[in-house]
Amino acid sequence: MRIVVQDAPFDLGAETAQFAAGHSNMGAVVTFTGVVRDSDAGSLEVMEIEHYPGMTERALTAIAEEAQQRWSLGDVLVIHRYGSLTHGEMIMMVATAARHRKDAFEAAEFLMDFLKSRAPFWKREVTAHGADWVAAKAEDEDALGRW
Amino acid sequence: MNVLYFAWVRERIGLPREEVQSEAATVSELVDELVAREARYAAAFADRSALRVAIDQELSDFDAPLAGVREVAFFPPMTGG
Numbered sequence: 001m002r003i004v005v006q007d008a009p010f011d012l013g014a015e016t017a018q019f020a021a022g023h024s025n026m027g028a029v030v031t032f033t034g035v036v037r038d039s040d041a042g043s044l045e046v047m048e049i050e051h052y053p054g055m056t057e058r059a060l061t062a063i064a065e066e067a068q069q070r071w072s073l074g075d076v077l078v079i080h081r082y083g084s085l086t087h088g089e090m091i092m093m094v095a096t097a098a099r100h101r102k103d104a105f106e107a108a109e110f111l112m113d114f115l116k117s118r119a120p121f122w123k124r125e126v127t128a129h130g131a132d133w134v135a136a137k138a139e140d141e142d143a144l145g146r147w
Numbered sequence: 148m149n150v151l152y153f154a155w156v157r158e159r160i161g162l163p164r165e166e167v168q169s170e171a172a173t174v175s176e177l178v179d180e181l182v183a184r185e186a187r188y189a190a191a192f193a194d195r196s197a198l199r200v201a202i203d204q205e206l207s208d209f210d211a212p213l214a215g216v217r218e219v220a221f222f223p224p225m226t227g228g
Contacts, residue, residue: 034228050154052220055204080227092228112228118206120220121227122154133155136224 001068001076003060005051007083012090019077019095026074028101030108032094038087043127049082049091052120056080063114067096070110070147071103078111080121113143148213150177152191153222156198159191174200174219175209191221199224 004010012033020029038044064076077095085091094111098104123134151164171177178195181188192198200207201220213219 052151052153052201052204052222055201055220058204059206116228117225119227120153120201120222120225122223123226124154133223134226136226141224 001061001064002078003057003064004077004079005053005056005060006079006081008081010079010081010090010093012093015077015079015093016095019075019097023074023097025099026097027099028104029095029097030101030104032108032112034091034093036085036087036089036091039125039127041127043129044087044125045128046126047085047087047089047091048124048126048131049085050122050124051080051082055120059119060115063111063118066114067107067110071096071098071107072100073098073103073107076107076111078115080115080119082121110147113140113147116140117144148216149218150181151218151220153220155223156191156221160187169213171213173209173213174202174207174211177213177219178209178221197223 016031036047060078064078067076074097080092094108096104096107117140125132125134148167149164150167152160157163169177169180171180178192182192198221202211202216203218
C-alpha cells in the first residue's frame with residue numbers, strides 16, 4: 001500500500017506503469033484519476049485544496065486498509081494533491097491491483113466514495129466573480145450507504 | 148489542548164489553530180465556551196449540524212468526551228476526490 005499527499009503534480013503514466021509492474025501475479029489493475037473541472041460558466045481561475053496534515057494520511061490509510069479487508073487486493077495506491085490547481089490538472093488518483101477485475105473495480109469505487117467525504121480535504125473555487133468553498137453533496141454522503 | 152480550524156471555519160474564526168485551556172467535559176461544552184468568548188466563534192459555530200469534528204485526528208462527534216484529548220479539529224463536511 002502506498003499513500004501519498006503532496007502539492008506537486010504527479011505523472012499518471014509513470015505511477016500507473018510502476019504500480020502495474022510490481023504485481024506480476026495480479027491480472028487486473030484499475031486506476032481512477034480526478035481532474036480539476038472548470039466551473040459551468042468556464043470562469044474557474046484556481047481550485048485551492050486545503051487539508052489536515054496528519055489526519056489526511058491517517059484517514060487515507062484507514063480507507064485503503066478497509067478496502068484490503070473487503071476485497072482480495074494485491075496492492076493499493078492513493079495519491080492526492082493539495083494547494084492551488086487550475087482546470088485540467090490532475091488532483092488525485094487511486095489504483096488497485098487484484099487477481100481479477102471485479103475486486104479491482106469495486107475496491108477503486110469504494111476508495112473514491114470514502115475518499116470524497118471521509119478524507120479531510122476541502123476545495124475552494126476561485127473564479128472571476130469571487131471565491132467560494134465547494135459544498136459537500138448529499139449524494140456523496142448517500143453513496144457511502146451502498147457499502 | 149490544541150484546537151484546529153479548517154476551511155470556512157478557519158476563515159470565520161480568523162486563525163488556523165490555538166491552544167485552549169478548558170475544563171469542558173465534551174466537545175459541545177468546548178464549543179459553548181468558545182462561542183461565549185467572541186462573536187467570530189459564534190459566527191463559525193452558528194449551525195453545528197453543518198460542522199464535523201475530529202478528536203486526535205479521528206472523526207468523532209459533538210457528544211464525545213474530551214478527557215485526555217490533545218487535539219480537537221472543527222471543519223465543514225469534507226470535499227476530497
